[in-house]
Amino acid sequence: MVSLAKMQPFWYFNPPISTCPSGEQIVNGGFETGDFTGWIETGNNQEITSFDPHSGAYCVNLYMFQSWIGAIKQELIEPISYSCIDSFTAWFAAGQSGGDYLTITVTYTDDTTTEWTEFTGADVDWHEINIKSHLDEAKIVKSIEFKMPAGSVDVRIDDVSLIGLG
Numbered sequence: 235m236v237s238l239a240k241m242q243p244f245w246y247f248n249p250p251i252s253t254c255p256s257g258e259q260i261v262n263g264g265f266e267t268g269d270f271t272g273w274i275e276t277g278n279n280q281e282i283t284s285f286d287p288h289s290g291a292y293c294v295n296l297y298m299f300q301s302w303i304g305a306i307k308q309e310l311i312e313p314i315s316y317s318c319i320d321s322f323t324a325w326f327a328a329g330q331s332g333g334d335y336l337t338i339t340v341t342y343t344d345d346t347t348t349e350w351t352e353f354t355g356a357d358v359d360w361h362e363i364n365i366k367s368h369l370d371e372a373k374i375v376k377s378i379e380f381k382m383p384a385g386s387v388d389v390r391i392d393d394v395s396l397i398g399l400g
């Protein structure tokens with residue numbers, strides 16, 4: 235006679251364990267501290283501004299001045315695999331000078347990167363970037379950087395968000 239114990243499905247003994255981090259993984263993604271808390275200023279020209287933020291009281295403005303460019307980067311508190319990412323988004327808009335470009339660079343734990351450039355269109359409206367849709371599904375994200383490509387002038391960023399599935 236077969237015992238009941240032997241008839242238990244495999245998952246009874248090996249329940250799936252989620253190791254994904256939960257909730258918001260970006261520190262100060264809306265810049266509402268009014269400073270660069272959580273971010274590394276990797277360029278020369280970046281400032282917190284209260285000019286028309288996407289939400290709250292502040293956003294960040296990357297701008298060009300005397301050929302120096304603006305850039306900011308955030309190292310995640312904990313690297314996160316693609317399969318653990320529920321959503322990864324940001325909002326960006328041209329500054330007061332019109333349509334402009336923004337380069338996004340995601341770095342993985344093996345130090346390879348995914349990099350692409352977005353264009354605001356010729357207006358000052360906010361646009362959402364679906365960062366997750368650009369990612370390498372086989373890799374683990376460790377940082378994200380926003381910078382102005384050469385020839386760009388004035389770009390705002392707000393509400394950077396990475397939600398974990400845990």
Ligand SMILES: [Ca+2]
Nearest residue numbers: 264289290292
């Ligand atoms: Ca904000």
